[in-house]
Structures are given as structure tokens and as C-alpha cells.
Amino acid sequence: MIGNTVKKMLLENESDFLIVADNVATLSEDNTLEHALLVLTNIGYSRIPVLNKQGQLMGQISLDQVVSQMFDIESLNPEKLDSMTVGEVMDRQACSIQMPFNIEKILNQLVDFNFVPVVDKQDVFLGIVTRKEILKSVNYLAHELESQYELVELFEQD
Template sequence: MQENVFFFLTMKKDVTFFYDDLNLEEGLCLMRKHGYTAIPVINTKGEYIGTINEGDFLWYFIDHPETTYETIKSTPIKDLIRPDFTPAMMIDATVEELFDQSLKQNFVPIVDDRNIFIGIVTRRRLLHHLMKTQKEIRRYPEEEVYVQS
């Protein structure tokens, strides 16, 4: 079977994601509730904006020591997103590109040709597939072929 990105995809409906207008307080509370350290962020059109992680909140508070509770309630999480952090890949990316990108991040956001977020591929899922494939190779090694001279 020839795998493609869709083969590894966790669909958007099964992924925890944030909308970009969520405020810092809500974002922190939801991250704690769900237990994730990084979460994809989309806008109201469904376009992938970026990924936010716990460190983004920490650096925001360090960089803005004057932050008040009112600021936390009025600052949207989109203000914390780093442009090059956890870039998305297109659904038609090759599996090799997907594996390469997964070496740099825990999950790879997947978008369509309009940048609409459709889901993620986790590094765990890719590793599980590799382990399963490796077991299959060990179970059914290629038969040796003897050539007569």
C-alpha cells in the first residue's frame, strides 16, 4: 500500500485547536485542561494561523512584566504566535517531506490548497507506523534468490 499524508492524518474534528481571538486567560486555562503543551491555532475562516505552546505564554509574560489581569483578558493569543514555529504542510506533500518535518516538531499541521486547517499528523503516529513496518519486514523477510551460473 502506498501511504500518503491522509493515511496518517488525525482529522480536525478529533484535534484540539484554538481560535486566534481566544484571550490569554482562556488559552492558558484550556491548555491546562487538555494537558497539551502545543496547540494549533486557526482563524474564524478555518485557516491555519500557527501553533501556540506553553513557552509562548511564558515569554510573553517575561517580555511584558507590566501585564495586568485586564491585559490577560484582552490580549488575543494570535499576538503570541511565532511565524516560523510549527509550519503547516499541504495535504499533497510527500510522505518523505512529512517524515522530515516531523523530526523538527511533535506534530505537523496539515492544510488544503486554501490554507484551511484539516488536521494534524503526530510524530507518534509516524513512529508507530515505522515500528509496525519494521516488524512486518522481520516477519516476512524477502526470500533469497539464488542465481545459477
């Protein structure tokens, strides 16, 4: 459990955490894998959110998931990407969060992923919280904690 003081400091810039949906590259579950490959390689991200026609988060897809579909047992077959959709190969188990932010859940998810999708109660995609934004708060905490609080050692160190 994160202590109240640390949580308070980590959340001081909470308003900067969310990168709104309009500024996030996404794919539709109906897009072809060829389109997904183009989007992923052009934006330089390894993973992006996948939405349905109503704007709800359906999952995420990674560059690795797309590229792996091009391989047959003995050859490379990029033509397969034209006939397959993002919805067929995406990760439907991707975790998401809602606002107000649960900083502990965000930190746990960012251990394994570069971002965490943010949705409303109807799973409509609102944006993402990135590892970079959270690390800015961790950096702030590391530099400012002792200037704002008097810390006392509970146990003597040898």
C-alpha cells in the same frame, strides 16, 4: 531520499495518519492568552494550532509562549494575559502539509514537533498528523520489512 520499498511500507496505514480537525483542540487568533493558557493546560498539550474565523491555519501557539508573556522584568503579571491575543504571540512560521502525504517532509517535521498540521490548498485546517501515528508505521516497518522482503547486504561488515 526514502527508498520506494520503505516509503510504501510507511504509507500502508496512511489512512490512519490524519486526526481530523473536529478531534483536535485549536485556538482562534482572537482568543485571549488567558483562554489559551486554560485550553493548553486542560488538554495537556504543549502546542496547538491557531485558526482564523474561516478555519484557515494561521500558526501555532505553545504553552511556553503564553507563560512567557506573564513575566515582567522583575515580577509575575498574569493580568497581562487578559489584554493580549493569541495572534499577537503565536508562531506564524509553523510548517504544514497537504494530502497526499509527503512522508519525508512529515518525518523531518516530527523531529522537532509532536504534530504537523494538515491543510487544503486554501490553508483550511483539516487536522494533524502526530508523531505517535508515524511511529506506529515505523514500528510496523521495523518488524515486518524482513518478513516481506529479502534483504541482501551490499557491503560486507567487519
